[in-house]
Amino acid sequence: MAGEATGGGQGLTLLGLWASPFVIRARIALNLKGLTYVYTEESLYDKSELLLNSNPVLKKVPVLIHDGKPVCESQIIVQYIDEAFPSAAGGAPILPSDPYDSAVARFWASYVEDKLYSTWVPVFRGRTAEERVEAARQVFAVLETLEQAFKECSRGKTFFGGDTVGLVDVVLGGHLGWLYATEAICGVKVVDAAKTPLLVAWAERFCALDAVKGLIPDVERLVEYNKARRAGLGLPLLLPYMELQQ
Ligand SMILES: N[C@@H](CCC(=O)N[C@@H](CS)C(=O)NCC(=O)O)C(=O)O
Structure with a gap:
């Protein structure tokens, strides 16, 4: 079985993968609430029985297990944490x-959820x-829309949630x-x-x-991860933009 458990616990276990943006969301929410939990690192190549049994429909991380009951899908997990641990x-x-x-x-x-990931993945796939x-360009359009959303939601304050971090x-x-690492991996700045x-x-x-420190992976680590993942999938490495231009 893949995975390594770390941390304490309050009846909470998170099945995750350090590089996953979806897992990072769940971990940030747990940290914002000051909750301790057992963290189990999964491997996408060798999923644990616990993961397969906890998320039999999608077989994806993150899964939060609270008192033996699994909650799947990162946004649902974040909202569950907010509701289950209000104060x-x-x-x-x-x-x-x-x-x-x-x-x-x-x-x-x-x-x-709908627009950012779906426009950003093709930046990696472009040959x-x-x-x-x-x-x-599509990613920029989404980020520019989010820039306007930030203005409206933050009302001049620090976060989308105003004075405090929100959904x-x-x-x-x-x-x-991954947004920061895109330039190093694909040669295209987003x-x-x-x-x-x-x-x-x-x-x-x-x-x-x-609540966030230590959770957003370094660019170098993501570059190495991306190289290994592409090699594992039999895909060629992406060449930086400038090399492609020559
Ligand atoms: N919509 C899901 C996406 C989760 C997801 O795509 N997880 C990936 C890791 S980044 C995964 O577990 N993939 C396993 C697989 O596709 O087999 C969420 O928000 O939790």
Whole structure:
């Protein structure tokens, strides 16, 4: 069985993978609530029986197991943590109590889910520089929309959630490591202060939070992971944009 358990526990176990943006969301939510949990690192090549039994439909990480009961899908896990531990660590709620504000936060979290990952993956898959640059344009369009969303949701404050971290912060924040690593892996920059200055400043504040520190993987580690994963899948390494241009 794959996996290594670390940490204490409050009847909580998280099955995860360090590089997964979806797992990072769940870990940030657990940290925001000050919860201790057993963390088990999974391997996508050798999934544990516990993972297969806990998420038999999708067989994906993250899975949060609370008192023996599995909760699957990262956004559902984040919202479950918020509901099951409303006042843990005296932390602010991840979803606002006002129904309209909550609906707006869930709208933008769902936008990130539908649009960001689906536009960003083709940047990695593009075989030519042109394909990757074109794919990156789609990512910029999504990030520019999120820049406007940040203005509206934060109302001039620090996070999408206002003074405190909310659902959109957690959902988008989980992707930051891979967004930063995209340039090193594909030669195409997607995080650009000239294009989305508010988001870039937000990302710096978000990564500096105690609940987030140590969870967003370093670019170098993601580059190595990507190389190993592509090799495992029999895919050629991506050449940086400048090399493709020659
Ligand atoms: N929609 C899921 C996506 C989770 C996901 O794609 N997890 C990947 C790791 S990043 C996984 O477990 N993949 C295993 C597989 O595809 O076999 C969520 O939000 O939790």
